[in-house]
Amino acid sequence: MTPPVIKAMSDVAVRLTVSPAPHWRSKRTVEKMMMCHLLALVPAMAMAIYMFGIRAASLAGIAGAVAVVTEAVCLKLQNRDINVDNYSALYEGVLFAFLLPAGAPWWLAAIGAVVTIALGRTVFGGFGCNPVCAPLVAWAFCRLSWPQAMDIDFNTAQFAMNYPLDQLKHFGVDSLYQFDYKNLFYGFQLGGIGSSQVAALLVGGIFLIATGWIRIFIPLSFLIGVAGTATLFWGIDPSVYADPLFHILTGSTVFAAFFLAPDVASSPVGKIPQILFGLIAGIMVVIIRVYGIYPDGVPFAIMIANLLTPLLDRVRPKPFGGR
Amino acid sequence: MPMLKIHYSLESDLKKDIVDIPAPDEINIRVSNLVLKTGKGKKIAKGELIAEHPSRFGGAYHAPVSGKVTKVNYHHITIKSDGTDNCVEPVDLSSLETGKELLRTLQGLGVDVAPLSSASRLLIINGLNPEPGISVTEQLLRVELKTIEAGLEMARRFIAPEQTVLAVSAGSPYRLDGAEIKQIKPKYPNSLDALVAKKVTGKEFPEETRIMSVVDLYRIGKIVLSGLPITDTTITVGDTNYHIPLGTPIRHLVEYLGLEVSSGDKVVLGGPFRGEAVYSLSEGVKKADHGLFVVKAGSFPAIEDATCINCGECVLNCPARIQANLISRYAEFEMFDHAVRHGLHSCLECGLCSFNCTARRPLLQYIRFAKTQLMNQGAGEQEQG
Ligand code: SF4
Ligand code: SF4
Numbered sequence: 062m063t064p065p066v067i068k069a070m071s072d073v074a075v076r077l078t079v080s081p082a083p084h085w086r087s088k089r090t091v092e093k094m095m096m097c098h099l100l101a102l103v104p105a106m107a108m109a110i111y112m113f114g115i116r117a118a119s120l121a122g123i124a125g126a127v128a129v130v131t132e133a134v135c136l137k138l139q140n141r142d143i144n145v146d147n148y149s150a151l152y153e154g155v156l157f158a159f160l161l162p163a164g165a166p167w168w169l170a171a172i173g174a175v176v177t178i179a180l181g182r183t184v185f186g187g188f189g190c191n192p193v194c195a196p197l198v199a200w201a202f203c204r205l206s207w208p209q210a211m212d213i214d215f216n217t218a219q220f221a222m223n224y225p226l227d228q229l230k231h232f233g234v235d236s237l238y239q240f241d242y243k244n245l246f247y248g249f250q251l252g253g254i255g256s257s258q259v260a261a262l263l264v265g266g267i268f269l270i271a272t273g274w275i276r277i278f279i280p281l282s283f284l285i286g287v288a289g290t291a292t293l294f295w296g297i298d299p300s301v302y303a304d305p306l307f308h309i310l311t312g313s314t315v316f317a318a319f320f321l322a323p324d325v326a327s328s329p330v331g332k333i334p335q336i337l338f339g340l341i342a343g344i345m346v347v348i349i350r351v352y353g354i355y356p357d358g359v360p361f362a363i364m365i366a367n368l369l370t371p372l373l374d375r376v377r378p379k380p381f382g383g384r
Numbered sequence: 385m386p387m388l389k390i391h392y393s394l395e396s397d398l399k400k401d402i403v404d405i406p407a408p409d410e411i412n413i414r415v416s417n418l419v420l421k422t423g424k425g426k427k428i429a430k431g432e433l434i435a436e437h438p439s440r441f442g443g444a445y446h447a448p449v450s451g452k453v454t455k456v457n458y459h460h461i462t463i464k465s466d467g468t469d470n471c472v473e474p475v476d477l478s479s480l481e482t483g484k485e486l487l488r489t490l491q492g493l494g495v496d497v498a499p500l501s502s503a504s505r506l507l508i509i510n511g512l513n514p515e516p517g518i519s520v521t522e523q524l525l526r527v528e529l530k531t532i533e534a535g536l537e538m539a540r541r542f543i544a545p546e547q548t549v550l551a552v553s554a555g556s557p558y559r560l561d562g563a564e565i566k567q568i569k570p571k572y573p574n575s576l577d578a579l580v581a582k583k584v585t586g587k588e589f590p591e592e593t594r595i596m597s598v599v600d601l602y603r604i605g606k607i608v609l610s611g612l613p614i615t616d617t618t619i620t621v622g623d624t625n626y627h628i629p630l631g632t633p634i635r636h637l638v639e640y641l642g643l644e645v646s647s648g649d650k651v652v653l654g655g656p657f658r659g660e661a662v663y664s665l666s667e668g669v670k671k672a673d674h675g676l677f678v679v680k681a682g683s684f685p686a687i688e689d690a691t692c693i694n695c696g697e698c699v700l701n702c703p704a705r706i707q708a709n710l711i712s713r714y715a716e717f718e719m720f721d722h723a724v725r726h727g728l729h730s731c732l733e734c735g736l737c738s739f740n741c742t743a744r745r746p747l748l749q750y751i752r753f754a755k756t757q758l759m760n761q762g763a764g765e766q767e768q769g
Contacts, residue, residue, distance in 0.1 A: 075647050077645075077662065089741070090742065330700070
């Protein structure tokens with residue numbers, strides 16, 4: 062039932078804009094949010110180029126561009142407004158590229174970007190509706206389809222370094238003497254092109270928190286989850302299990318803390334749920350690293366936590382005055 | 385033009401007195417949902433009854449000027465002023481005992497008497513400015529203390545509270561005779577009645593607690609002192625407060641104050657968080673309006689009916705601890721029962737969810753929509769039953 066619209070006293074000289082309250086708004090928009098997220102990736106991108114050469118930039122470029130085109134095509138096919146200018150597709154394409162090893166072939170970046178958008182987002186209803194962090198869906202897809210192309214050690218053989226997590230997996234804690242934690246921190250390590258730039262990612266993450274684009278709850282609880290669980294194992298037997306700092310400085314832990322786990326669509330909305338989510342994801346990272354077959358537990362840990370999100374969001378406080 | 389500053393502060397730095405705005409030639413009073421008590425062509429004196437409120441305790445409406453009713457429609461009545469001071473006789477309230485008759489008299493003079501209709505152990509007076517950019521409350525506390533105290537005395541006769549508390553912004557000097565002081569951080573949304581009551585009592589929706597605003601008391605005080613009905617409101621524009629006859633078209637205000645309004649701008653009556661954007665400069669100010677804001681076109685990204693991106697900002701900013709993202713979606717698809725189950729009625733309508741929404745969804749609008757629909761359904765059922 063629509064009530065009759067009576068435009069009493071309507072005025073033609075000055076046509077006012079009418080809209081519902083509130084009339085002031087924070088200046089948050091999806092575009093700005095995504096732009097800031099991209100900006101937050103810049104230091105890591107720069108470090109990646111420094112580390113792995115221009116190849117890192119071209120992989121990110123391919124993935125980003127293909128993601129935008131895929132998004133536009135998907136929106137067009139669904140007859141929706143083509144709003145790729147909100148940078149969300151670009152951002153998630155680049156996120157996917159950050160997980161790739163430096164030697165990954167260009168087609169892998171392209172396919173991954175298509176999967177990120179088409180399978181990661183569109184089939185679930187588009188940006189904001191995906192239950193699982195979209196770049197991780199693509200990562201898992203590619204990892205299962207082309208295990209060799211996705212393998213970090215295999216694709217970075219030209220570097221006189223080892224992938225820390227593979228070393229831990231295959232040669233145990235004793236092999237870790239070769240890694241200087243300071244170097245790990247600065248990103249002088251093998252890993253995904255962007256996801257191994259610990260210090261640079263930290264700078265980006267702090268920028269996002271300081272500017273209010275992500276809340277601190279998920280990153281902090283995630284890191285606490287990783288550190289806490291690692292400490293537990295390490296305390297049990299330091300000759301078998303790596304120390305917590307190693308877990309934080311290697312693989313995509315820091316990348317996940319600030320960029321994958323807080324992904325808006327697939328993480329919970331409430332404060333307590335967000336903290337639980339971070340903790341669970343963090344704990345899972347170490348458990349998978351210890352018991353799983355994949356050296357870096359991060360992607361699967363986040364995906365598992367993503368699947369728990371709807372459940373976690375049911376943990377809500379009593380409404381104001383509620384019984 | 386100065387940059388618009390968004391802020392949550394409820395503090396006001398008041399130096400000026402309240403300025404009277406002279407009545408315009410023509411006034412437009414909104415009467416939708418009121419019971420009209422006058423008709424087209426009638427000559428009326430200032431203060432004469434023009435409409436009653438349909439609810440049991442709602443205050444009546446009176447002519448703010450003397451003149452002739454020239455237009456009546458579903459929404460408004462228009463009165464053309466004759467420029468004279470022809471005014472109704474004051475009512476002598478002092479002769480009346482506290483009781484039903486006095487209550488009805490106050491109601492007839494324009495007071496919403498619901499808060500006075502029964503006794504309560506605790507009376508809280510909300511002395512915080514209601515929203516950022518509105519300083520009416522503190523302005524009245526500063527310059528109209530006598531009138532407010534007269535109003536408080538009258539309110540106490542009905543409510544007979546054991547304890548009276550005046551909630552003021554922390555650090556402010558405002559006091560009321562016979563009221564304890566509770567200092568509250570002057571930051572929106574702390575000025576909302578429900579949150580003030582919680583700050584004072586420590587409980588959410590406490591029992592045996594009545595909350596009234598300084599403006600309510602000021603109005604009652606004015607009636608007590610003058611015996612005349614309420615025909616004006618006090619409104620903040622910029623850093624100054626104005627007494628202004630009810631129904632004064634915004635155009636008159638805009639011209640009188642030299643404000644700049646062009647096509648595409650928003651003109652908001654009330655506050656920036658909860659107010660109403662009018663669609664015509666002929667719209668008259670109403671009793672509950674205490675602010676006038678011109679929001680220039682392009683100051684803010686427009687509201688969109690976009691899909692939620694699940695960022696959680698609405699939830700994390702909600703003082704009522706409810707999930708505006710969910711509730712608004714239920715409202716959107718008319719699943720009102722679900723909305724209620726998720727705490728619709730706890731919503732304090734502060735507007736912070738829409739204010740912060742990254743996807744720019746009209747969350748508060750959906751919530752208000754659900755509430756009205758439910759209310760109408762309820763009313764419909766009562767009629768049938
Ligand atoms: S208006 Fe929004 S933020 Fe405010 S109480 Fe209601 S749901 Fe919460
Ligand atoms: S703030 Fe807006 S986009 Fe974010 S969760 Fe709430 S409704 Fe969704």
